[in-house]
Amino acid sequence: MIIDIAKQCREASIMTSTMDGQTKNKALKMVAKALKENADAVIEANSKDLKKAREEGLGDALYKRLKFDGTKLSESVEGIESLIRLPDPVGVVQIERELDDGLILRRTSCPIGVLGIVFESRPDALVQISCLALKSGNAVLLKGGAEAMETNGVLADIIIRTSVSAGIPKGWMSLLQTRDEVTEMLSLHDIIDLVIPRGSNEFVQYIMRNTKIPVLGHADGICHVYVDSKADINVAATVAFDSKCQYPSVCNAMETLLLHHDIAGEFLPVIKERFDVAGVEVRGDKEVRKYIDCLPADETDWHTEYNDLIVSIKIVKEVDEAIAHINQYGSHHTDAIVTSDRKTAKRFMDLIDSANVFWNCSTRFSDGFRYGLGAEVGISTNKIHARGPVGLEGLTIYKWTLEGNGHIVADYTGSGLRKFKHRDMRNA
Amino acid sequence: MIIDIAKQCREASIMTSTMDGQTKNKALKMVAKALKENADAVIEANSKDLKKAREEGLGDALYKRLKFDGTKLSESVEGIESLIRLPDPVGVVQIERELDDGLILRRTSCPIGVLGIVFESRPDALVQISCLALKSGNAVLLKGGAEAMETNGVLADIIIRTSVSAGIPKGWMSLLQTRDEVTEMLSLHDIIDLVIPRGSNEFVQYIMRNTKIPVLGHADGICHVYVDSKADINVAATVAFDSKCQYPSVCNAMETLLLHHDIAGEFLPVIKERFDVAGVEVRGDKEVRKYIDCLPADETDWHTEYNDLIVSIKIVKEVDEAIAHINQYGSHHTDAIVTSDRKTAKRFMDLIDSANVFWNCSTRFSDGFRYGLGAEVGISTNKIHARGPVGLEGLTIYKWTLEGNGHIVADYTGSGLRKFKHRDMRNA
Numbered sequence: 001m002i003i004d005i006a007k008q009c010r011e012a013s014i015m016t017s018t019m020d021g022q023t024k025n026k027a028l029k030m031v032a033k034a035l036k037e038n039a040d041a042v043i044e045a046n047s048k049d050l051k052k053a054r055e056e057g058l059g060d061a062l063y064k065r066l067k068f069d070g071t072k073l074s075e076s077v078e079g080i081e082s083l084i085r086l087p088d089p090v091g092v093v094q095i096e097r098e099l100d101d102g103l104i105l106r107r108t109s110c111p112i113g114v115l116g117i118v119f120e121s122r123p124d125a126l127v128q129i130s131c132l133a134l135k136s137g138n139a140v141l142l143k144g145g146a147e148a149m150e151t152n153g154v155l156a157d158i159i160i161r162t163s164v165s166a167g168i169p170k171g172w173m174s175l176l177q178t179r180d181e182v183t184e185m186l187s188l189h190d191i192i193d194l195v196i197p198r199g200s201n202e203f204v205q206y207i208m209r210n211t212k213i214p215v216l217g218h219a220d221g222i223c224h225v226y227v228d229s230k231a232d233i234n235v236a237a238t239v240a241f242d243s244k245c246q247y248p249s250v251c252n253a254m255e256t257l258l259l260h261h262d263i264a265g266e267f268l269p270v271i272k273e274r275f276d277v278a279g280v281e282v283r284g285d286k287e288v289r290k291y292i293d294c295l296p297a298d299e300t301d302w303h304t305e306y307n308d309l310i311v312s313i314k315i316v317k318e319v320d321e322a323i324a325h326i327n328q329y330g331s332h333h334t335d336a337i338v339t340s341d342r343k344t345a346k347r348f349m350d351l352i353d354s355a356n357v358f359w360n361c362s363t364r365f366s367d368g369f370r371y372g373l374g375a376e377v378g379i380s381t382n383k384i385h386a387r388g389p390v391g392l393e394g395l396t397i398y399k400w401t402l403e404g405n406g407h408i409v410a411d412y413t414g415s416g417l418r419k420f421k422h423r424d425m426r427n428a
Numbered sequence: 429m430i431i432d433i434a435k436q437c438r439e440a441s442i443m444t445s446t447m448d449g450q451t452k453n454k455a456l457k458m459v460a461k462a463l464k465e466n467a468d469a470v471i472e473a474n475s476k477d478l479k480k481a482r483e484e485g486l487g488d489a490l491y492k493r494l495k496f497d498g499t500k501l502s503e504s505v506e507g508i509e510s511l512i513r514l515p516d517p518v519g520v521v522q523i524e525r526e527l528d529d530g531l532i533l534r535r536t537s538c539p540i541g542v543l544g545i546v547f548e549s550r551p552d553a554l555v556q557i558s559c560l561a562l563k564s565g566n567a568v569l570l571k572g573g574a575e576a577m578e579t580n581g582v583l584a585d586i587i588i589r590t591s592v593s594a595g596i597p598k599g600w601m602s603l604l605q606t607r608d609e610v611t612e613m614l615s616l617h618d619i620i621d622l623v624i625p626r627g628s629n630e631f632v633q634y635i636m637r638n639t640k641i642p643v644l645g646h647a648d649g650i651c652h653v654y655v656d657s658k659a660d661i662n663v664a665a666t667v668a669f670d671s672k673c674q675y676p677s678v679c680n681a682m683e684t685l686l687l688h689h690d691i692a693g694e695f696l697p698v699i700k701e702r703f704d705v706a707g708v709e710v711r712g713d714k715e716v717r718k719y720i721d722c723l724p725a726d727e728t729d730w731h732t733e734y735n736d737l738i739v740s741i742k743i744v745k746e747v748d749e750a751i752a753h754i755n756q757y758g759s760h761h762t763d764a765i766v767t768s769d770r771k772t773a774k775r776f777m778d779l780i781d782s783a784n785v786f787w788n789c790s791t792r793f794s795d796g797f798r799y800g801l802g803a804e805v806g807i808s809t810n811k812i813h814a815r816g817p818v819g820l821e822g823l824t825i826y827k828w829t830l831e832g833n834g835h836i837v838a839d840y841t842g843s844g845l846r847k848f849k850h851r852d853m854r855n856a
Contacts, residue, residue, distance in 0.1 A: 015779075018779065365837055389828075399815070399816075401785050403789070407789040
């Protein structure tokens with residue numbers, strides 16, 4: 001029963017929360033070593049998955065994601081090594097305050113507890129996420145895609161065996177096997193603190209709809225670039241092209257390009273030519289089609305994440321119309337403005353209600369590695385807890401502790417009695 | 429329709445997010461002044477509510493909470509004045525990082541957006557919470573208890589009218605009137621970012637069960653005091669008594685007292701005498717009843733928040749049994765240990781999975797005012813976002829901004845190309 005595995009995981013999480021940084025880094029080092037030493041077993045398991053995938057006619061894109069070869073393994077090991085170099089996110093004293101003589105309040109970072117992580121296809125996600133969980137002192141229940149079952153099984157076995165032998169409490173990580181187990185896991189809101197889904201929009205939406213546990217992540221990635229009247233045409237074309245074409249199938253790629261009407265006439269032929277060369281299908285509103293020849297775009301397009309070489313273009317009267325459009329149709333993920341006017345840029349960045357708001361650079365920068373977070377468990381469009389790319393810090397919360405020597409509240413109530421000092425000794 | 433009011437609130441929230449600290453403080457000052465000037469109208473409205481409450485046979489406790497007289501009004505005004513003195517929680521740059529030449533990443537605090545606040549009885553909660561929302565730049569939909577309708581109507585009218593005339597965007601705050609409107613509000617997960625319920629456990633649980641919007645708060649408050657073998661008997665009796673009796677009907681009062689078996693014989697008669705004088709009903713497990721005469725406690729008691737002058741007592745073999753009991757039966761709210769042994773205290777504080785963990789002091793200190801947070805919207809037992817007493821900071825999240833001058837991701841992919849610098853300019 002999953003509930004028993006989950007309860008073990010919860011018990012282990014109490015112990016993992018107190019592990020010191022040295023123990024965690026030692027375990028990570030041993031895991032990295034074990035992965036290298038067992039490369040053959042991993043690659044052999046992966047070829048079984050790949051063979052089955054071919055037989056079952058898995059698409060090329062999914063096949064590519066499923067593949068876990070020597071290069072992917074090296075990248076995973078490198079990821080672990082960079083994780084080791086990051087400071088321990090647990091035990092950081094954020095607030096230290098003397099409430100009164102001898103009564104010391106501290107707010108200290110601690111792990112969230114038990115994470116339920118569900119991901120599709122990519123076996124490297126298993127390595128990355130379980131190691132992030134380990135470093136942040138969390139316990140994890142993991143479930144990967146059925147198509148990667150053999151690879152995930154071998155990887156999880158290596159990580160669990162090695163980490164436990166390095167002193168990480170038994171039961172801190174478990175790999176679930178079936179879809180039914182995920183359904184059961186999603187119902188355990190008393191045991192699991194946070195669910196992190198990694199996969200397609202439909203997959204994430206399914207998870208969000210089917211659990212009362214908080215879910216960290218994003219469903220859609222409808223990102224915009226707005227080219228202001230005061231934009232440099234070259235910068236605008238470069239940024240818009242990179243945002244759309246550098247990797248069109250990911251969440252931080254641009255879907256809709258908004259243009260100030262004063263610049264549309266000059267800009268549209270330039271960007272159209274670049275899009276044509278790259279094979280991008282352009283859809284424009286009525287105004288756009290006055291300047292260039294393209295397919296029509298309608299209301300549906302503003303709502304659509306193409307994840308493909310398709311772009312919708314709309315002309316707006318002013319920055320405020322662009323802001324309103326983005327706040328209405330966007331997914332609060334990543335949106336960019338191109339302008340040489342600082343005031344307009346500030347207004348855009350202030351009023352766009354998204355996790356990531358950029359000025360004169362590509363939406364594709366929205367990523368934990370590029371932000372220097374070391375690694376990421378995903379990008380969150382939530383408006384509580386962690387927003388944007390989420391690294392180690394997003395897997396922690398804090399605990400308040402208060403040390404006294406017999407202090408009681410009765411002494412501080414009514415008039416003429418003891419008063420609080422509230423003297424900050426440290427306040428991050 | 430509530431959806432229209434909520435949409436107005438969402439639009440206003442975009443504007444309130446950019447209000448500077450001066451504007452917000454000016455509005456708060458004017459609200460405080462207007463409340464004082466309109467004291468008669470508030471008190472008159474409240475007497476109507478009180479008269480109706482008497483006619484309908486409202487209990488004494490609820491009647492007392494409903495009462496909003498000159499003293500309560502002064503306290504509310506004082507609360508606003510202390511809020512004015514707190515720094516603006518919005519616009520704080522938490523991270524500033526040079527990703528590469530001219531490519532600057534910033535993480536800046538911003539309001540959450542639209543808060544849905546539902547509270548029972550106490551009209552002072554309306555003043556406190558709407559002013560916290562204003563100071564943190566959030567927009568709010570509020571719904572108070574039907575029994576306080578007249579008072580809430582007048583208070584909301586004063587706050588809305590005054591704040592809008594002080595320059596806060598129209599629509600930033602609305603008062604809902606009926607229960608049906610709350611049901612509708614709880615369904616608007618695309619518009620409302622966070623729900624904060626204030627009221628009885630049943631009320632909070634009802635809200636939590638009936639919305640997909642994140643809920644900040646706690647349902648139960650099953651708090652413990654554990655008296656270790658190395659406790660000073662006087663300190664233990666003082667802390668246990670204050671934790672139970674100083675205000676027994678609130679969430680941070682102790683419900684269960686755990687005793688190390690080595691100290692039980694000496695401690696039980698002492699605390700029993702104090703509890704007897706205060707009229708506390710004592711329920712003990714089999715071991716406890718070997719030392720003192722009291723009612724029996726069973727499994728149900730460990731799960732129960734009495735909110736009354738009742739205490740359950742259990743004897744444990746060691747600190748780890750106390751920790752296991754608290755993590756199993758507690759509500760992860762506030763738990764305390766009394767011991768003179770630092771090592772045991774540390775183990776307890778490390779392993780107890782609660783928002784607030786105390787050493788040698790009363791559980792009753794668990795409170796935003798006592799912590800020096802200025803004011804609180806409630807105490808959260810959530811494990812993401814904000815935990816423990818939640819003040820202004822808990823009503824904010826952050827936004828990532830990135831400024832470049834035409835930077836694109838294509839320049840940073842593949843080998844031999846540009847590398848990120850990730851130079852921290854500021855890191856809180």
